Amino acid sequence: MNLEKIMEKISEKLSKAGIELSQKEKEETLAKLKLLIHEFKIPEKEAVRTILNHIARNHNISNISEKMVFDSPEVKLDSLExxxxxxxxxxxIQLWDSESPSISQVGLIGDETGTAKFVIWKKSEKPKVQEGKCYLFKNVVADSFNGRKQIKVTKTSEIIEIDEEIETPKREIEVIGAMVHIQKNSGLIARCPKCKRVVSKGVCTEHGKVKGKPDLRIKAIIDDGASVYEVVLNEENITHLTGIDLNKAIKMAKKTLDRSIVLAELKKKLLGRYYRVKGTIAGRYLLVSEINHFEDVEAILNFLPTEVRE
Ligand SMILES: [Zn+2]
Structure with missing residues (x-):
């Protein structure tokens, strides 16, 4: 970066922190930067740190990190540390249901080298990302949770949509296994009409009280005896396997005034049976492109799932 550009960044970041530099201060700061870097040959980062400390002292605030001025290095997902x-x-690649009210969005991102979970904190006040779109996630924190790599978007991060196609590694696989578990937030659910989040008791964690739009989905575990896969089935998959579509599910729930009847019925029809699932692997998720009943008993005997839960 040239010094003018660094100076621009410094005043931009300070302005965000509520400090407006006067023209005079800007000129003085630039002159100091030149002196430190060109005359005294101090490395850029150190020079910027010195300058920021000085400004912080003059404005009676605690130190400002030089990390705000320099963007963190770009890395590939397989080398997150x-x-x-x-x-x-x-x-x-995929947006998941937010696990907590402090999370704005959570899901899976991918680049050419792999995938990682991402979390956007509500406090970061970032615009929403969309499935299938590509972004530059600047200055995010890398860590791991339960042994899985993830990035976290905080207030000092930036999310910039980019007009570029990123090819994520497509690991197309076919799995034959039993559906051993269906999660309780499955069946006839309601989604927020604004953000499509699953609403609980008529409340969206983002938009408060909303009139939820009904939808059918199943979050389930498929076990092929060697591995377990998390799958999400949409209305089309569910209708294909059970004959129950959204309208029918709504009618069932209305008749008994109880939507849990739908989940109970779907569990009865789906659990413990075998399926041939085609899809791509993303983390622990198998993104379903096709799912069919699998009735070949001989072949099934070769796949012994570990244990049928529920
Ligand atoms: Zn919402």
Whole structure:
């Protein structure tokens, strides 16, 4: 970066922190930067740190990190390291249900080298990302959770949509296995009409009280005896396997005034049976492109799932 550019960044970041430099201060700071870097041959980062400390003292605030001025290095997802601030260029592969009200969005991103979970904290006040779009996630924190790599978007991060296609590694696989578990937030669910989040008791964690739009989905575990895969089935998959579509599910729930009847019925029809699932692997998820009943008993005997839960 040239010094004018660094200076621009410094005043931009300070302005965000509520400090407006006067023209005079800007000129003086630039002159100091030139002196430190060109005359005294001090490395850029150190020079910027010195300058920021000086400004912080003059404005009676605690120190400002020089990390705010320099973007963190861009890395590929397969070389994420814990506790590092990094920049990654990745595609949003899948959005998941937010696990907590402090999370704005959570899901899976991918680049040419692999995938990672991402978490965007609500406090970071970032615009929403969309499935299938590519972004530059600048200055995010890399760490791991339960042995899985993830990045976290905080207030000092930036998310910039980019007009570029990123090819994520497509690991097409076919699995034959039993559906051994269906999660409780499955069946007839309601989604927020604004953000499509699953609403609980009529409340969206983002938009408060909303009139939820009904939808059918199943989150399940498929076990092929060697591995377990998490799958999400949409209305089309569910209708194909059970004959129950959204309208029918709504009718069932209305008749009994109880939506859990739908989940109970789907469990009865789906659990413990065998399926041939085609899809791509993303982390622990198998993104379903096709799912069919599998009735070949001989072949099934070769696949012994570990244990049928529920
Ligand atoms: Zn919402």
């Amino acid at each position: 814990n506790e590092k601030r990094v920049t990654v260029k990745a595609k949003v």
